[in-house]
Amino acid sequence: MAPLDTLLAGLARERATGALRVGRAGTIFLSEGRVTYMECAQTPGVERLLAARGRLPETALRRLQADGGCARLLEEGPVTLGELQYCVLGAVLDAAFFLLPTGGSRPKFRPGEQHWLGGQWFFDVAGLMRECARRRAYLAQIWPSAQLDTAPVRPAQWLPGSGVTLDSVQWEVLTGAGAEATPLDLAKRIGRSGYSVLLAVRRMAAAGLLAQSVETTTTTRAPEESATKTGEHRAKTAGDGQGALPQRGRVAAAQRPPHDPRAPGLPLGPPVTADPTDLALLMRLKKALEELT
Amino acid sequence: MLGLDDCLTEVMAIPGALDAMLVDQTSGMAVAISGPPQGVDAESSAAALTETLRATMDGLARSCPGETVRIDDMLVTTDKGHHLLRFLETVFEGPLVIYLRLDLERSNLALARYRLLNISRQLLA
Numbered sequence: 523m524a525p526l527d528t529l530l531a532g533l534a535r536e537r538a539t540g541a542l543r544v545g546r547a548g549t550i551f552l553s554e555g556r557v558t559y560m561e562c563a564q565t566p567g568v569e570r571l572l573a574a575r576g577r578l579p580e581t582a583l584r585r586l587q588a589d590g591g592c593a594r595l596l597e598e599g600p601v602t603l604g605e606l607q608y609c610v611l612g613a614v615l616d617a618a619f620f621l622l623p624t625g626g627s628r629p630k631f632r633p634g635e636q637h638w639l640g641g642q643w644f645f646d647v648a649g650l651m652r653e654c655a656r657r658r659a660y661l662a663q664i665w666p667s668a669q670l671d672t673a674p675v676r677p678a679q680w681l682p683g684s685g686v687t688l689d690s691v692q693w694e695v696l697t698g699a700g701a702e703a704t705p706l707d708l709a710k711r712i713g714r715s716g717y718s719v720l721l722a723v724r725r726m727a728a729a730g731l732l733a734q735s736v737e738t739t740t741t742t743r744a745p746e747e748s749a750t751k752t753g754e755h756r757a758k759t760a761g762d763g764q765g766a767l768p769q770r771g772r773v774a775a776a777q778r779p780p781h782d783p784r785a786p787g788l789p790l791g792p793p794v795t796a797d798p799t800d801l802a803l804l805m806r807l808k809k810a811l812e813e814l815t
Numbered sequence: 816m817l818g819l820d821d822c823l824t825e826v827m828a829i830p831g832a833l834d835a836m837l838v839d840q841t842s843g844m845a846v847a848i849s850g851p852p853q854g855v856d857a858e859s860s861a862a863a864l865t866e867t868l869r870a871t872m873d874g875l876a877r878s879c880p881g882e883t884v885r886i887d888d889m890l891v892t893t894d895k896g897h898h899l900l901r902f903l904e905t906v907f908e909g910p911l912v913i914y915l916r917l918d919l920e921r922s923n924l925a926l927a928r929y930r931l932l933n934i935s936r937q938l939l940a
Contacts, residue, residue: 575906604938605905607819611846612839612908643819656858657842687876689869691841715908718841 526622527651529629530557534647541635545627548617551637557650558640559610562617564706565716568609568639574713577601591638610642616715618645619654620706657717665724675699675708675723675732682730691722696731817937823849825937826915829930831922833896838864838912840902846911864914868900888928897924901931903939 537555548562837846843865
């Protein structure tokens with residue numbers, strides 16, 4: 523089965539108009555090959571954003587959807603055209619960020635179908651993909667591990683310093699975080715885009731404001747882990763067999779990004795290439811030393 | 816009512832305007848740009864501007880203790896021109912930022928700020 527992005531690129535080439543349903547994960551609405559709206563089950567849509575931010579209750583929106591649609595929404599004036607466009611823009615890019623990488627279920631295309639909030643902004647499919655890739659790279663630059671994106675957000679009990687500045691999303695994440703809510707749960711609850719909450723959570727992790735859960739310290743492996751660390755990794759797996767416990771702390775420290783104050787310093791001198799557990803070499807050394815005496 | 820696209824047309828009508836861009840501060844994305852870019856990579860300049868704004872916000876938060884920092888606009892003057900940035904607070908996301916580059920000789924800063932304020936009021940009433 524073709525992945526979602528090639529399917530979408532094909533529909534864009536054919537200048538198709540209609541709705542592409544991706545199982546329960548979401549729906550992509552196209553008009554003449556350009557994306558007009560996108561829904562993703564994981565992220566808050568425009569309706570949810572407007573409701574959670576206190577602009578318009580969801581019942582009122584549903585009533586508008588059935589009668590009058592988008593034109594009446596703008597006419598009655600709870601949102602301006604600029605606001606609605608900006609909201610649709612944010613929601614669609616957010617949905618694309620989470621929906622496009624999935625592709626488990628069989629997508630079904632229904633020609634002609636449109637979303638009632640579509641037509642506010644038109645997205646070029648290639649541009650959409652490029653923006654998603656840029657966003658992904660930006661996330662990784664802030665904090666390399668993707669584990670935080672799906673784990674419950676747990677703020678640290680103590681501040682690692684004496685003061686900290688928070689932006690508005692970080693503040694909302696902090697006040698909304700329980701022990702169980704994941705970043706995407708929080709996004710729906712506070713009415714912010716999923717991506718902005720992911721950004722806030724990763725920035726907070728980089729600043730040391732999140733509690734280190736057990737699984738993050740033991741199993742997280744940074745995706746950009748370079749080949750120079752494989753020696754250490756081998757040492758760890760070799761050590762595990764002999765029940766060597768004290769490795770854990772060091773591995774966690776090594777995973778911190780370089781701007782983290784608690785990250786280990788860069789190694790001095792040329793990198794060590796020998797395997798520290800090279801038994802054969804040790805035996806040869808021992809033998810040579812014995813022969814000396 | 817002004818849409819995001821028309822708003823840039825209005826911004827470009829300000830005397831001395833060289834180019835303008837709408838930037839989403841959260842993601843660092845260029846939402847709209849005025850005209851064809853002339854040797855400027857809109858994507859990377861939007862991302863770089865976002866970092867500037869973030870650093871400014873952090874710096875101000877530290878230099879005015881006990882205050883919640885809320886920036887209305889920001890002005891940077893270089894030897895070639897003025898750079899005006901207007902923050903538009905929206906309820907759901909953002910802020911949305913209007914970036915405007917002005918000619919040093921032909922522009923009137925006070926007028927440009929006033930016009931930007933008016934445009935932002937029309938955009939998000």
